[in-house]
Amino acid sequence: MRCVLLLLASAACAGCRPEVATPDPPASPPPAVPAPADDATRPAPPRAPVRDCEAHARAVRERVAGRGFHVLVEEPFVVAGDGGKAQVERFATHTVHWAVQLLQRDFFARQPERVLEIWLFDGAGSYRKHARELFGDTPTTPYGYYSAQHGALIMNIATGGGTLVHEIVHPFVAADFPDCPAWLDEGLGSLFEQCREVDGHIAGRTNWRLDGLQQAIAEQRTVALSRLVATTSDEFYGPGSGLHYAMARYLLYWLQQQGKLRQFYRDFRDGAARDPTGARTLCAALGVQDLDAFQPGWENWVQTLRRE
Numbered sequence: 024m025r026c027v028l029l030l031l032a033s034a035a036c037a038g039c040r041p042e043v044a045t046p047d048p049p050a051s052p053p054p055a056v057p058a059p060a061d062d063a064t065r066p067a068p069p070r071a072p073v074r075d076c077e078a079h080a081r082a083v084r085e086r087v088a089g090r091g092f093h094v095l096v097e098e099p100f101v102v103a104g105d106g107g108k109a110q111v112e113r114f115a116t117h118t119v120h121w122a123v124q125l126l127q128r129d130f131f132a133r134q135p136e137r138v139l140e141i142w143l144f145d146g147a148g149s150y151r152k153h154a155r156e157l158f159g160d161t162p163t164t165p166y167g168y169y170s171a172q173h174g175a176l177i178m179n180i181a182t183g184g185g186t187l188v189h190e191i192v193h194p195f196v197a198a199d200f201p202d203c204p205a206w207l208d209e210g211l212g213s214l215f216e217q218c219r220e221v222d223g224h225i226a227g228r229t230n231w232r233l234d235g236l237q238q239a240i241a242e243q244r245t246v247a248l249s250r251l252v253a254t255t256s257d258e259f260y261g262p263g264s265g266l267h268y269a270m271a272r273y274l275l276y277w278l279q280q281q282g283k284l285r286q287f288y289r290d291f292r293d294g295a296a297r298d299p300t301g302a303r304t305l306c307a308a309l310g311v312q313d314l315d316a317f318q319p320g321w322e323n324w325v326q327t328l329r330r331e
């Protein structure tokens with residue numbers, strides 16, 4: 024078992040819709056977990072779309088000329104940051120490249136078609152200033168967000184790399200599984216906002232979202248899993264969104280720990296025309312007839328988890 028990289032997240036889901044999040048203090052390295060086992064069928068290497076990252080990078084350099092940004096290409100992204108060349112190169116290599124390689128290996132058969140930008144702003148002041156000046160945005164999260172409109176991940180990188188991995192998931196899901204429901208999109212994003220590499224696979228770790236979920240379980244405030252997976256985007260991101268994120272994350276965490284997550288994702292994606300919510304595919308992965316019958320056992324298991 025090999026743990027190469029830990030990503031400690033002060034992670035909020037952001038790209039998506041705003042939600043309140045509590046920063047996660049850095050944790051000490053956790054004990055080893057069983058290696059995710061479901062590796063029966065690996066997807067074919069992603070087909071690389073035609074895109075011109077170098078030309079896009081030149082345009083970005085012109086756009087921010089004289090403002091102290093370093094700009095580089097890390098396919099399919101152009102990465103720009105104002106925290107110095109070394110910082111930009113470090114995140115490009117140790118977070119962006121690392122996450123993209125592992126996510127593609129296990130989940131995504133298609134890459135985003137267009138060049139996407141990752142903006143690494145070095146602190147809250149730069150983040151808010153440049154979100155406004157470059158994109159006309161007023162961020163609703165202190166961490167960062169994905170703007171599909173601008174094709175850009177806009178990050179306050181001083182809060183850590185976890186949110187960056189979360190947001191990287193979204194454009195890949197959009198390319199690979201266009202009809203992916205919010206619960207799976209956000210479940211995957213939030214699963215990997217705190218992650219590490221285990222035997223060559225990306226693996227989510229327990230994080231700050233566990234606290235609220237355990238409290239909701241204790242107070243019997245969870246929603247039925249059958250209801251969660253049937254939520255529309257408006258419902259998922261609406262009232263109770265923090266609980267929706269947490270339930271989706273730890274449902275996928277359960278699948279991950281059982282070695283079933285990667286195959287579940289592929290089965291769901293490939294069969295979504297017949298099972299758009301994923302409920303039937305999920306039942307098959309869980310080995311149950313009824314999600315709501317599965318739920319009490321899952322909730323009991325969640326209550327045994329501890330923050331890493």
Ligand SMILES: [Zn+2]
Nearest residue numbers: 036037039212
């Ligand atoms: Zn998200």
